[in-house]
Amino acid sequence: MIGPTVTRPWFWAFAAAAVTFAATVALTGSQGGVELLMATLTFASFSVLVGLGQMAVITMGPGNVDLSIPAVMTLAGTLSLKLMNGAAGMEIWGLLAALAIGVAAGAGNYALIFLLRIPPIIATLSASFVFQSLAIWSNRGLRIKPPDSLAGFSTGASLGLPNLAWIALVAAMAFWLLIERSAYGRRLSAIGQNLRAARLAGIPVEGVRAGTYVLSAAMAALAGFLLSCFSGGAALNMGAEYLLMSIAVVVIGGSSIAGGNSNVPGIWGAAMFMFLIVSMLNSYGLGAGVRLVLTGVIIIGIVTAASGRRLPG
């Protein structure tokens, strides 16, 4: 018999992250271990933030995915830095602006889906061109630095953990509460299992869907805001890698791509794994091509192992 822990869908994501971590530390030596852990927690935080939003969207079942995450990150980062213009005392306004941009972008996504009846995959993709163009138009090649306080905060640590990791941790706990304990989470899961039955059980389907797309975009905007503070300014391609990342952490984390079943702890495990796998292959000195191939193969392996454990017995 295998213990109940092994059968949890998030187990494999954490196991993979631990193995990759050990394999990397074996090469770099133990004094590199703490540094690697800090870097992992920091970079995983961005993936966690966007992954949580994407997870809520994917839980609604086949066809639901938010492809506008990179563009929303870029737009929120660019515009909020422009508003703050590096000045002290503007931090809270910058954050609120970023979140407002996220809410507006999410509402825009959902409006396309609902009013024009476009499939979410197309709606969010085409909306992302609009968001990206807005970012390019407002940026015009300027590189504005974030206020010093925010730059310091986003690269700093408290109580032994990076500040960003604290934020992502709190966000994950809030999502856990939302998904596992709230009426919203129940309704989200019902929609993902059987949309028609959910509506006939009196679930306000459109309200839940609208809220979920707004939530996803708001999380992307928060991640974009923090990332541009962390890296000393917004760049037009800063969100690019988070498109596939947001989907990968959901799948590797043990959420069901078929909908109805989401898994918050797994997002953290998968986000750390996704950073560690790249640093492991880097530290073994492999070329970019080999690295990508191996990354792909390992991800397939993890997903297979995790899904194999979840087959109904």
Next chain:
Amino acid sequence: MDMRAVPGASGPIVELTGAGRSFGAVRALSEVNLSIGAGECVSLVGHNGAGKSTLVNLITGALGPSDGAVRRIGGDARSSGIRSVAQELSLAPNLTVAENLRIPQRDLRGLFWRGRAGLRIRTALDEVFPGHGIDAAATVADLTLAERQMVEIAMAFAEGEVPARLVILDEPTSSLDASRAEQLIAYVRRFRAAGGAVVFISHILGEVFAVATRIVVMRDGQIVEDRPNGSFTRAGLVEAMGHVARAATARTMLGPSGAPEIVATPEGLRARAGEILGLAGLAGHGQAEALARLYLSRTSNWRGRGPVPAAFVAGDRARDGVMPLWSIARNLSVAGLSHLTRAGLVDRRAEAGLAQGWRERIGIRTDDVANPILSLSGGNQQKVLFARALATGAPLVVMDDPMRGVDIGTKSDVYDMIRAEAAQGRTFLWYSTETEEMTLCDRVYVFRNGRIAAELGREQITEERILAASFEMGEGEA
């Protein structure tokens, strides 16, 4: 009664000796001795969870016996000509009617197999359900529930590599209206006369008495009676199943004529508070659509707070009702979630209490409401859907053929429950393919071709009147 129309020269088609089946600690079936020969129609009766489906699974070989033995005439079910029609409809919705026949019939291969499949299924449909109006090239998703059930039944009787010897029909008429059910019963008689055998599972005792040569009563995983049809009375059979026989109770309360009208739709559905309103007519004539339209117009797509204005009881469980990943308790509480929510969070203690209460009240056969919903038999899943709707406290309850697969004991409990709730002022809109249920209503609308063809008052509700209104007078379609 002639029980062996064709002499059993080659012995029984299937024979179970001391057969039992356990699932972990649960004993679903024990010590079953049953033999079915050519020319027989064995009716299996018993309440939900009595072990009927498990017995069928042993016969078809879907499950192996934990004890005892199952012997079939040709080894496995396929080469013995044993076919079964499941209670949960199992057609692939994205394929056509003809293509679905390819799934059980593996000899349909090579060039032009679709043509041959179409011919086989058309012939079978014409035989069993004359005037069915189903196109073999139609995609299953576009068919009504009744049409799908007809296709599944016809598939089981269709010509194939091994001819059908024993056909198992599990609740075959649950979505069929009275005239289609009669066609099926007539066909079963012809099939039997030609040497075939049938296992017929139904909660509708009238059908059982009409079709069976032998009646096998199951209770708690065992066969408690196995006698020829004709040696049972209706009351005796009900008693053998473990229910207290009771005379059909007439509704004492008359329709509340002074109560305010709370439903008035453009198509002419009107209902007062506290009324039980029936929607009758042949299956697929717009009743389900009218109910769905009414329900959707009463409930919000956007807001999920406050009192629930209307509740829906699905008859097509898999499509319209059950959340397959969830427990019984979660399935039960979902419609009334707004009453269990404090500051956005679900009060799980209150939820468990609600589910426990309904488990006892409506008799859901499980030891723990935290078990997955799919661990329940079909009839018990249906009880959960009932409880889901009644627990909302909604003043209007819309029921889309809600008694599919529910046993007779539970049915009469639910009838009583509906009456009691109606007396408290709740309004029920009830579509059913069973005429007997319509006689429990205060008023009945008979649908034909998507419109209301007749309205019958309390004293006018009889099977003859409903049938007469279902078919257009003078058109000669009946």
